[in-house]
Amino acid sequence: MFTLYGDLGSGAFSAEAALAEAGAPYTFELVSLEKNEQRQPAFLAINPSGKMPALRLGEGQVVTESAAILLTIADNFPQARLLPPQGSPDRAQAYRWLAFLAGEIYPFVEIVDYPERFAPEGAAADSIKAIARARVRERLLLVERIATGPFILGSGFSLLDIYAAMFSRWKGTLGREWRDANLPLLGALSQKVAQRPAIAPVWERHFGPISS
Numbered sequence: 001m002f003t004l005y006g007d008l009g010s011g012a013f014s015a016e017a018a019l020a021e022a023g024a025p026y027t028f029e030l031v032s033l034e035k036n037e038q039r040q041p042a043f044l045a046i047n048p049s050g051k052m053p054a055l056r057l058g059e060g061q062v063v064t065e066s067a068a069i070l071l072t073i074a075d076n077f078p079q080a081r082l083l084p085p086q087g088s089p090d091r092a093q094a095y096r097w098l099a100f101l102a103g104e105i106y107p108f109v110e111i112v113d114y115p116e117r118f119a120p121e122g123a124a125a126d127s128i129k130a131i132a133r134a135r136v137r138e139r140l141l142l143v144e145r146i147a148t149g150p151f152i153l154g155s156g157f158s159l160l161d162i163y164a165a166m167f168s169r170w171k172g173t174l175g176r177e178w179r180d181a182n183l184p185l186l187g188a189l190s191q192k193v194a195q196r197p198a199i200a201p202v203w204e205r206h207f208g209p210i211s212s
């Protein structure tokens with residue numbers, strides 16, 4: 001049994017969708033971002049960096065970092081084929097874009113969500129937020145260009161689709177109007193991800209109906 005810690009609509013979506021797609025047994029422990037519970041001692045004991053998601057494996061060990069969690073789930077459930085075959089060109093592309101989303105985009109989400117953490121005394125948190133949002137948009141547009149469909153990789157559905165769809169749903173980070181006008185392919189991809197039978201209920205809990 002796995003235990004997933006996180007909030008609805010957060011990075012925990014990607015981990016939960018992967019667990020559901022793999023048919024893994026898991027429980028979901030809610031950690032409220034609104035109540036700042038990720039910074040309380042109970043959660044810091046699970047992930048000292050105060051970030052979600054965190055996944056407790058059956059043996060009790062904890063894995064954090066969303067990309068590491070996704071790869072761990074793929075490793076644990078090879079029959080779910082959450083990644084293209086090992087050694088294939090598409091496997092390399094899956095690693096490439098997972099790393100891009102995790103390393104080049106996710107850190108800017110913290111700046112958009114919590115600009116005051118990055119604004120020294122007197123600095124304008126609003127302009128820092130605007131700059132970070134521009135970087136997220138610019139980089140997600142690179143992912144939009146490769147999402148030619150139906151899935152990002154020619155070999156078919158993978159973890160990358162779950163992860164990219166999640167980033168494109170964060171309308172608070174992207175701005176809903178901008179997202180709808182600029183990410184049509186990621187929008188179509190999100191529909192596909194949201195409609196997968198195992199993921200559909202997870203998507204609904206985290207993001208509501210796909211149209212919103």
Ligand SMILES: N[C@@H](CCC(=O)N[C@@H](CS)C(=O)NCC(=O)O)C(=O)O
Binds near residue numbers: 033
């Ligand atoms: N590098 C981390 C980033 C995770 C992250 O920033 N998660 C957000 C929620 S989507 C969070 O926990 N934010 C709370 C905070 O920064 O206090 C990962 O990939 O898991």
